Amino acid sequence: MTDQTSTPIAAPKAARNTTAAIALVALLAAIFITPVALNDQFIYHIFITICIFAGLSTAWNIVGGFAGQLSLGHAIFYGIGAYAGIMLTNLGISPWIGMFAGAGIAAVVAVIISYPCFRLHGPFFALATIAFLEVFHQLALHFRDFTGGATGMMIPLNIGWEWMVFRERLPALIIAFGMMCFILAVAWWIRSHRLGFQLVATRERESAARAAGIGTVKVRLIAVAISAALTAMMGTFHGMYLTFIEPESAFSLAFSIQIAMFALIGGLGTVFGPLLGAVLLVPITEFARGALGAEAVGLHGFVYGAVLVLVVIFIPNGLMGVVGRWFKPADTEGKQAEAVAAPDEVRAFTPPEPGEEIVRVRNLNKHFGGLHVTNDVSFTLREGEILGLIGPNGAGKTTLFNMISGFLDADSGTVEIKGKDGKWHKPTNPADFATLGVGRTFQIVQPFAAMTVEENIMVGAFHRYPHVEDARAAARRTAEKMGLAPYLNSEASSLTIGGLKRLEVARVMAMEPRVLLLDEVMAGINQADVRRAIDLMLSIRDEGVSIIAIEHVMQAVMSLSDHVIVLSSGEVIAEGKPKAVVEDPQVIEAYLGKEFTHA
Numbered sequence: 001m002t003d004q005t006s007t008p009i010a011a012p013k014a015a016r017n018t019t020a021a022i023a024l025v026a027l028l029a030a031i032f033i034t035p036v037a038l039n040d041q042f043i044y045h046i047f048i049t050i051c052i053f054a055g056l057s058t059a060w061n062i063v064g065g066f067a068g069q070l071s072l073g074h075a076i077f078y079g080i081g082a083y084a085g086i087m088l089t090n091l092g093i094s095p096w097i098g099m100f101a102g103a104g105i106a107a108v109v110a111v112i113i114s115y116p117c118f119r120l121h122g123p124f125f126a127l128a129t130i131a132f133l134e135v136f137h138q139l140a141l142h143f144r145d146f147t148g149g150a151t152g153m154m155i156p157l158n159i160g161w162e163w164m165v166f167r168e169r170l171p172a173l174i175i176a177f178g179m180m181c182f183i184l185a186v187a188w189w190i191r192s193h194r195l196g197f198q199l200v201a202t203r204e205r206e207s208a209a210r211a212a213g214i215g216t217v218k219v220r221l222i223a224v225a226i227s228a229a230l231t232a233m234m235g236t237f238h239g240m241y242l243t244f245i246e247p248e249s250a251f252s253l254a255f256s257i258q259i260a261m262f263a264l265i266g267g268l269g270t271v272f273g274p275l276l277g278a279v280l281l282v283p284i285t286e287f288a289r290g291a292l293g294a295e296a297v298g299l300h301g302f303v304y305g306a307v308l309v310l311v312v313i314f315i316p317n318g319l320m321g322v323v324g325r326w327f328k329p330a331d332t333e334g335k336q337a338e339a340v341a342a343p344d345e346v347r348a349f350t351p352p353e354p355g356e357e358i359v360r361v362r363n364l365n366k367h368f369g370g371l372h373v374t375n376d377v378s379f380t381l382r383e384g385e386i387l388g389l390i391g392p393n394g395a396g397k398t399t400l401f402n403m404i405s406g407f408l409d410a411d412s413g414t415v416e417i418k419g420k421d422g423k424w425h426k427p428t429n430p431a432d433f434a435t436l437g438v439g440r441t442f443q444i445v446q447p448f449a450a451m452t453v454e455e456n457i458m459v460g461a462f463h464r465y466p467h468v469e470d471a472r473a474a475a476r477r478t479a480e481k482m483g484l485a486p487y488l489n490s491e492a493s494s495l496t497i498g499g500l501k502r503l504e505v506a507r508v509m510a511m512e513p514r515v516l517l518l519d520e521v522m523a524g525i526n527q528a529d530v531r532r533a534i535d536l537m538l539s540i541r542d543e544g545v546s547i548i549a550i551e552h553v554m555q556a557v558m559s560l561s562d563h564v565i566v567l568s569s570g571e572v573i574a575e576g577k578p579k580a581v582v583e584d585p586q587v588i589e590a591y592l593g594k595e596f597t598h599a
């Protein structure tokens with residue numbers, strides 16, 4: 001089954017990957033060979049600077065691009081690395097050791113300052129990082145016994161590999177190039193493994209990422225620690241290369257912006273975009289500076305600004321957006337998901353015997369200000385049962401879902417889930433609910449738009465399968481069942497609403513849940529899709545999954561549910577078998593008004 005789905009897609013993808021790999025190796029080879037071949041001091045300096053900025057920007061991109069946290073304080077970690085290297089060198093300790101000491105300190109500092117900052121989003125996060133940068137700037141000025149204050153610090157001129165100081169430029173190029181390749185390799189590894197998927201998912205839709213069991217704060221902290229450590233390592237080398245360091249340039253906002261700028265221009269969130277940004281921008285500014293000398297102070301800022309404006313206008317996805325298109329085959333995969341034939345009829349449905357209790361909800365109360373949104377709601381879900389949750393708009397159904405998936409705390413009452421161990425648990429957050437096997441969808445679909453269909457489903461699969469190939473195989477199996485197999489390589493955003501709803505369910509199903517909470521998966525889809533969705537839900541239940549479904553499509557509620565609960569103004573007004581419930585006068589009144597109850 002897996003092969004059928006993967007063969008047509010895998011062939012062009014493999015060819016595309018090979019071409020891209022060849023282009024990358026050629027670019028890296030050119031960066032190393034050009035200065036060696038030309039053997040000119042200035043050219044060497046330009047290429048060493050390209051390597052340094054490409055490395056710094058790639059490290060920044062792990063946080064700014066993959067995780068979507070626009071840090072403008074990365075010079076903190078650069079400065080820590082540079083100062084650690086030079087201070088230890090002055091104590092007679094090799095910068096190779098200083099490099100790791102700086103990386104360790106930077107990682108710890110990054111976690112400490114980022115933890116509170118991650119509560120902030122967008123410009124507020126950026127502003128907070130600038131504030132911390134200024135704190136470090138002031139500290140470096142103040143503790144002049146250690147840092148040399150405003151006058152800065154020189155390195156002792158010990159020449160040789162041990163001290164990272166050379167008369168020739170070639171050894172410096174070898175180190176800068178090696179470090180840049182190392183940072184690129186780390187970034188590539190992250191992006192193509194679970195951590196990268198989780199970071200991008202967190203960036204794209206934090207709620208959906210949490211529902212997929214991702215500890216969103218934890219993955220961001222891991223990213224920032226790695227990014228800070230890599231930045232500090234490059235900072236140590238750059239300090240030794242410049243032979244001098246002072247607070248103004250080490251903890252500089254302009255420097256932080258410059259690092260971010262390469263990634264923005266090259267392609268934010270792509271692995272190799274920052275490299276392209278540095279390859280384009282560094283030579284332009286360095287040549288201009290070389291030509292204009294002292295008259296060109298601040299020229300690089302002007303160049304970056306001008307290029308950024310052009311990029312935003314003409315190639316909003318950065319240079320990688322253009323390069324990526326060259327390596328992309330003609331889109332044979334992006335056709336809409338509607339081509340899959342819908343079953344003519346919903347298959348015959350024989351409700352199984354209800355199993356043991358798996359979810360217990362007792363006396364849940366929630367207020368939003370003066371509004372009593374859920375009022376003493378209690379119910380039980382049994383294994384293999386499909387429970388329909390219906391009620392007029394604003395009845396409190398989604399609020400109830402949020403409380404039984406850990407997204408919202410109840411004012412009072414309990415939600416208990418029976419674990420695989422047979423014990424009852426009271427989880428408190430989405431990750432704990434996910435660990436116990438509770439998966440949910442959202443009323444408004446939450447695809448990870450920057451990912452393909454396959455990658456979207458993999459985010460769910462990573463919950464059970466930490467290894468990328470296992471997660472991919474699980475995602476493909478799930479896609480096959482959901483009728484999404486032909487669209488694995490399509491951008492999620494190219495699916496129709498029916499396709500997106502199926503993708504939402506597929507992502508949760510890839511988590512292999514024991515309890516599935518479906519929030520209006522049939523709203524807004526066509527009749528063929530409704531029939532397909534009903535069939536899908538039955539087959540999901542056949543696999544042993546218990547389902548609670550909020551649904552307005554009565555055809556689905558009636559043909560699927562073993563048991564129905566009706567909420568109105570936050571209270572359970574009726575429950576029982578579907579037929580009995582829809583004939584209940586209280587239910588008719590809640591939906592249609594008093595005048596219809598006797599009709």
Ligand SMILES: Nc1ncnc2c1ncn2[C@@H]1O[C@H](COP(=O)(O)OP(=O)(O)OP(=O)(O)O)[C@@H](O)[C@H]1O
Pocket residue numbers: 368371373391392393394395396397398399400443
């Ligand atoms: N975060 C919030 N703050 C304040 N009020 C809220 C909040 N979330 C929901 N509400 C209100 O609580 C009530 C119940 O909303 P909820 O979304 O749970 O209803 P629902 O039954 O799911 O409705 P629908 O079928 O339209 O989705 C509504 O009046 C809504 O406006």
